[in-house]
Amino acid sequence: xxxxxxxxxxxxRRALLDPQGQAVEHALSALGFPSVSDVRVGxxxxxxxxxxxxxxxxxxxxxxxxxxxxxxxxxxxxxxxxAVE
Amino acid sequence: MMRVxxxxxxxxxxxxxALRTAREAGADAxxxxxxxxxxxxxxxxxxxxxxxxxxxxxxxxxxxxxxxMAAVQAHADQGGPxxxxxxxxxxxxxxxxxxxxxxxxxxxxxxxxxxRLRVExxxxxxxxxxxxxxxxxxxxxxxxxRYVASPDxxxxxxxxxxxxxxxxxxxxxxxxxxxxxxxxxxxxxVGIMPHPERVADPVLGNAEGAKVFExxxxxxxxxxxxxx
Numbered sequence: 309x310x311x312x313x314x315x316x317x318x319x320x321r322r323a324l325l326d327p328q329g330q331a332v333e334h335a336l337s338a339l340g341f342p343s344v345s346d347v348r349v350g351x352x353x354x355x356x357x358x359x360x361x362x363x364x365x366x367x368x369x370x371x372x373x374x375x376x377x378x379x380x381x382x383x384x385x386x387x388x389x390x391a392v393e
Numbered sequence: 394m395m396r397v398x399x400x401x402x403x404x405x406x407x408x409x410x411a412l413r414t415a416r417e418a419g420a421d422a423x424x425x426x427x428x429x430x431x432x433x434x435x436x437x438x439x440x441x442x443x444x445x446x447x448x449x450x451x452x453x454x455x456x457x458x459x460x461x462m463a464a465v466q467a468h469a470d471q472g473g474p475x476x477x478x479x480x481x482x483x484x485x486x487x488x489x490x491x492x493x494x495x496x497x498x499x500x501x502x503x504x505x506x507x508x509r510l511r512v513e514x515x516x517x518x519x520x521x522x523x524x525x526x527x528x529x530x531x532x533x534x535x536x537x538x539r540y541v542a543s544p545d546x547x548x549x550x551x552x553x554x555x556x557x558x559x560x561x562x563x564x565x566x567x568x569x570x571x572x573x574x575x576x577x578x579x580x581x582x583v584g585i586m587p588h589p590e591r592v593a594d595p596v597l598g599n600a601e602g603a604k605v606f607e608x609x610x611x612x613x614x615x616x617x618x619x620x621x
Contacts, residue, residue: 320496324541325567327501376458379451379487381494382541 311392312357312365318378318385319350353377356392365389395610397422398435400465400481402445402456410590411441411478417593418606427459437474437518437609438465440481442534442588452495452537453483462488474518474609475582479535482574482584491577491584492550493542498535499567505534509561510573510587514554517576519583522608528561529601531587533573538566538586540575550575558585 320326326348333347359365369387378385397420399412408424415422425432427445432438445456456462462484469475469490477485485491498504507530512523523529542550547569550556558574566586574585589602 324496325499325539327497327499327567331501376454377450379454379494381486381492381543382496 309358309360310362310365312359312362313390313392314355314357314365314369315388315390316353316355316369316373316377316385317350317388318353318373318383319348321382321384324382350383362389362391394419394421395436396420396434397437397439397609398425398432399423399439399441400425400427400461401441402427402443402459402480402484404445404447405441405443405480407443407478407588407590408441410588410593411439414590414593414603414606415439415609418603418610420606420610425461427456427461430460430464432461432464432468435468435473437476438468440465440475440477440484441590442479442481445480445484448480448537451483451487452480453485453487456480456484457488466490469577469582472579472581476519476605476609477582477584478588478590479533479538479586482586483537485582485584490582491575492546493540493575495535495537495586496539496541497537498539498565503534503536504538504565505532506565507532508563508565508573508587510558511561513556513559514576516554517557517580517583517608519585519605519608520557522604522611529592529604530599531589531592531602533565533587535566535586538568540566540568540572540586542569549578553578555580557583558587 328349329347373385512527560571589605592599593603
């Protein structure tokens with residue numbers, strides 16, 4: 309058994325309007341940062357897993373995303389798994 | 394008498410309005426707690442509005458795992474009518490009982506206002522008491538009501554007469570095609586963002602919303618009567 313820390317990034321799908329990203333983009337422009345574009349706002353989640361190996365940890369993390377952490381209709385996700393210690 | 398289960402989650406609201414309106418329409422309506430696994434022989438199920446589980450993660454995302462949802466799924470699979478109002482619509486989408494999803498409103502603000510709606514189809518258990526094309530006003534109150542779906546799903550909804558309600562002059566959340574409510578392919582599961590139970594009594598100056606509940610009861614061939 310190994311301990312793995314998992315970082316999940318969930319982002320609104322590119323084709324869909326992201327009003328939060330637009331609002332942040334406007335605010336960044338208002339602050340005077342030039343040439344800011346393509347701002348998108350998503351979610352980051354972290355969790356730890358105890359699994360026999362890294363592949364199993366990654367499989368489970370992806371399954372969690374597909375079934376709960378991300379909405380397959382509107383969001384895309386990436387998973388990164390690191391061994392702890 | 395038609396039996397109607399109104400499911401309550403922690404954070405539900407307008408559940409009392411839905412219960413009362415269903416009773417006024419002639420149904421034997423009662424509450425079912427989200428931890429219950431039994432709908433007590435319900436003929437129809439209503440998932441009310443609110444903020445089940447605080448809308449954590451995504452609206453409806455946690456509520457769909459409530460024990461009661463397995464019973465709701467089984468009821469729907471057998472063709473039983475299910476109506477999701479506002480948060481209930483979000484739960485039905487998250488549970489996969491309806492296609493698509495409800496995203497953050499395009500203007501980012503919570504909208505709470507009356508909107509004019511067109512009844513696009515009378516061919517559902519919850520709109521059969523309306524004339525097709527009827528227009529009525531009901532309040533919306535939500536932060537995540539922007540209906541989105543894949544192009545294939547949108548085409549199917551439009552072509553198969555499954556858009557139930559459409560925003561008429563103001564699209565309060567940026568919903569695709571102004572969609573305010575939809576039905577599943579079998580037409581027994583309906584989700585709507587507006588709150589008809591809040592405009593279901595003449596004392597409020599508008600009782601049009603009661604027709605949603607009268608449709609449900611009329612379909613069962615019980616008290617309301619009416620030709621269809």
